[in-house]
Amino acid sequence: MKIKVGISSCLMGQEVRYDGTHKHLRLATDSLARYFDFITECPEVGIGMSIPRKPIRLVGDVDKPKAVAVHDEALDYTAELTQFGEQKAQQHADLSGYIFMKNSPSCGLFRVKVYQENGYPAATPGRGLYARAFTDAHPLLPVEESGRLCDPLLRENFVTRVFAYANWQELKKAGLTPKGLTDFHARYKYVLMAHSPAKYSELGRMLADAGNQNIDALGEQYFAALMTVLTSLASRKTHTNVLMHLQGYLKKKISAAEKAELAQIIEQYRSAQLPLIVPVTLLKHHFNNHPDPYISQQAYLQPYPDDLSLRNAI
Known part of the structure; x- marks a missing residue:
């Protein structure tokens, strides 16, 4: 029986990114898929955002950032992305791991830019809101992001x-x-x-x-x-x-x-x-x-x- 592992949809070649493209991770589809049953999620699509769509970014407090549209910060998706992460964490409690898309304001794990009022990102990077909610619910779950898997x-x-x-x-x-x-x-x-x-x-x-x-x-x-x-x-x-x-x-x-x-x-x-x-x-x-x-x-x-x-x- 294959092991259930979560993964960002774009890493499986699905064209769900804000610009209608994907970020196909060959390691996942060509190697790990022999033993992993990948469960795909795109939180931005999951909360009803279109493909393509205006990009979003994190702003404010690094420890508790908001996710807003780049072109209009009045469009705030913070609550929706957080709630979606909490919902999926409950739904996918049987996962044995998760691979997240790097740098994403929803899925990034380690080096997500959090922009400040001066227009520049904070010195300390943040974590995507969906990824944060999911990992907070399952703190022992093995998680990694796509870029780091090149190491x-x-x-x-x-x-x-x-x-x-x-x-x-x-x-x-x-x-x-x-x-x-x-x-x-x-x-x-x-x-x-x-x-x-x-x-x-x-x-x-x-x-x-x-x-x-x-x-x-x-x-x-x-x-x-x-x-x-x-x-x-x-x-x-x-x-x-x-x-x-x-x-x-x-x-x-x-x-x-x-x-x-x-x-x-x-x-x-x-x-x-x-x-x-x-x-x-x-x-x-x-x-x-x-x-x-x-x-x-x-x-x-x-x-x-x-x-x-x-x-x-x-």
Whole structure:
């Protein structure tokens, strides 16, 4: 079953922008669509604006801007866009991620200009009103915007978070239990260690007495902490640490020559001579030949389908 992910309609090639064009994101339609069931929304069209239409922009307070027509600030769409975001956040509560259109006064996440009375944008950028309402309603939801997905590290991080979020939703559907929660944590051990070894240990301590706590409350606390950890980018240093841990499971199973080769490949990754896919592929090869029940459950070796090729460039 595909994972439900929200996306700005224009990124799927729909001609819904103010000028009647689109901003087709090939990554979405040519790659991610194999595994994501994209739910499209254009909030400006959703509130009844025409195609084409006069453009809008954000003005005023960066933390609480208004969305007005560029040609006539008396035309205020603030309430409509905010309410539409709140409505869609309720309607799409089953999403596992969202890709927003960059720079948009309705959908932009990170660098949206908020114009001041002097005609210039504020030094601090804002967030589109629809995107703000949606993310306020789902603060743990993995979100990203189209422009940032050109960065291989941000792209890989986003997809990792989407699959983790979807796996958590499936666990909750089945019903949280102390064993289910600790098994989930064990499965994501090396994914977490690649982002923060210290936070992995901290989360483990959180679950130490899981059987004697309210499991639903503990689960929410745990998952909030987990998604916060995964939002930070993993580094070559932390990935190398994980690769060396995984290498340790093979020390009594592979030959001296194979151990030397694996160590060399990991070092070449550490020194940025090779992408992450190379040592991971070699590790998977050895574990296929020498299965380990614990390692076979680890999300790190396959946090998402291999053919997305996201580790080829990091």
